[in-house]
Amino acid sequence: MKQVNKKPSDLDIINEALEACILAYPVSSFVISIYQQYQKRGSLSKKQLQGLHGKAAAIKDFSPAKLATLEAVIKKMPNRFKSELPEPKPLYEKDKVAGDIIDAILAKYPQHKRVLFLQTKYNNNQPLTPVEIDELKNFKRVLKI
Numbered sequence: 001m002k003q004v005n006k007k008p009s010d011l012d013i014i015n016e017a018l019e020a021c022i023l024a025y026p027v028s029s030f031v032i033s034i035y036q037q038y039q040k041r042g043s044l045s046k047k048q049l050q051g052l053h054g055k056a057a058a059i060k061d062f063s064p065a066k067l068a069t070l071e072a073v074i075k076k077m078p079n080r081f082k083s084e085l086p087e088p089k090p091l092y093e094k095d096k097v098a099g100d101i102i103d104a105i106l107a108k109y110p111q112h113k114r115v116l117f118l119q120t121k122y123n124n125n126q127p128l129t130p131v132e133i134d135e136l137k138n139f140k141r142v143l144k145i
Contacts, residue, residue: 013069014038014049017056024059031055046077092127101136104145115139 018038021031034048044052053070056062102122105115118132128136 013066013073014044014052016066017052017062017070020059020062021052021055025055028055046074046079049074049077090125092125094122094125095128095133098122098128098133098136101140105136105139105143108143108145112139 015038018031018035021028022035025031030051034044034052037048038044049070053067053074056070057067098118099122102115102119105112106119109115115136118128118136121132122128
């Protein structure tokens with residue numbers, strides 16, 4: 001089995017930036033953790049590279065050319081956005097016709113107990129069953145509203 005190794009002439013700007021940051025900030029937990037992650041996985045996220053760039057830019061002896069290369073690597077990486085959630089829809093949409101029938105019956109007979117019960121259910125966003133809607137239509141027909 002062949003192992004694919006980097007050529008000795010290949011430059012690893014990220015590793016060089018990490019090593020320079022470790023020398024400049026030996027007690028920085030951020031630099032140490034991303035250095036360990038880079039050694040294990042071989043890559044860093046865009047946010048981590050941006051943090052590394054900020055730390056490396058603060059080092060006065062760090063080469064501007066290497067900083068520019070690190071910046072180019074960061075710009076080359078894709079931006080990841082969380083998808084936006086759709087507008088939440090209500091679980092139950094009120095039946096406008098049923099609401100109108102309830103209002104019409106209660107306008108004429110405000111003490112009608114069954115319609116008051118159905119109005120409470122309607123106002124609490126509980127769905128009215130087809131039987132209850134038929135009952136409302138029947139009340140409307142019988143009361144001649």
